[in-house]
Amino acid sequence: MRKYILAINPGSTSTKVALYDGKEKVFTNKIEHPRTELDKYHNIIDQYDYRLNLIVEWLKEVGISTSTLKATVGRGGMLRPIPAGTYLVTDVMIKDLKDCVGGEHASNLGAILAKGIADNEGIKAFIVDPVAVDEMDDIARISGMPDIQRKSQLHALNIKAVSHRYARENNRNLKDINLIIAHLGGGISVAPLKRGRTIDVNNANEMGPLSPERTGQLPVGELVKMCYSGKYTYNEIKTKIKGRGGLTAYLGTNDAKEAEERAKNGDENAKLVFMAMAYQISKEIGAMATTLYGKVDAIILTGGLAHSKTLTDKIQSMTRFIAPVVLYPGEDELEALNEGVLRVLEGEEVEKIYENEVEISD
Missing domain, CATH: 3.30.420.40 (ATPase, nucleotide binding domain)
Structure with a gap:
């Protein structure tokens, strides 16, 4: 029976993971990555197999088969500017993360790891409110110098999560x-x-x-x-x-x-x-x-x-x-990731498609 959502949050020296049954956190772990191990890899993307194997090993340790997963979700990386929401991980998104179109960061691995596990099970992988979220009004982009534009960079995942929490708790x-x-x-x-x-x-x-x-x-x-x-x-x-x-x-x-x-x-x-x-x-x-x-x-x-x-x-x-x-x-980034997926699975929101939200000219 497929019942769990696996949330994955890669950081610079660790990968935080959690399994959820609905809103209940069933298992969680912080997998540490010694610098001596990470130094073996030239680029962050090269760490994919290393981190994936550790996640799979952890699932085995807690006695959870990937066949019981109904979805996976990863921390969103440095993508092209997109509106907030829960996004299906697509091949176009993966390419942009591997090409580091928005910069190189450990969070770029989130979607890639989630999709790697999901594809083996024929289920969906998602990301939620990545740092690339950009909903700024055009007037807010003006800096005072045409050579420089104000950019949207924010802690989108937690900011959006607490906005949903406030609305829910106040019946708004x-x-x-x-x-x-x-x-x-x-x-x-x-x-x-x-x-x-x-x-x-x-x-x-x-x-x-x-x-x-x-x-x-x-x-x-x-x-x-x-x-x-x-x-x-x-x-x-x-x-x-x-x-x-x-x-x-x-x-x-x-x-x-x-x-x-x-x-x-x-x-x-x-x-x-x-x-x-x-x-x-x-x-x-x-x-x-x-x-x-x-x-x-x-x-x-x-x-x-x-x-x-x-x-x-x-x-x-x-x-x-x-x-x-x-x-x-x-803040609980793993919980925020899980809640974003639940909003889609429960019909509160519709999943977004990355390539439909960005202009890709190259």
């Missing part, structure tokens, strides 16, 4: 409400959702609030001076912006819990920087409220940093005049 239709959702993690995405569509977002890699490892938006003139000062290489500047920016640059740690504890224990600099992060998040929420003309049903704070009462209390105090603030701390 997602297409009838407006939300501002702030995903607070290693990177921070603040997105206004107008009747379910993400009409704008700060690019968490380059704009918006400072975060544990990223600078967020910077005074561009001073940044240009740094770039031409002769003190830094291109890669050094990139690392200062993403990887060693934000809390890391100011406090020497990317651990928000540590920064918060230092602030509580009298470290005035830690307190200032931690509160600056909350201040900047609140400003970004306020800015995004204008894109919805102030008609906001709720502000949702989610992601790992939303566990911090100090942070969320500050944000609530600065933004609750806009709309009620709802806390959905943490």
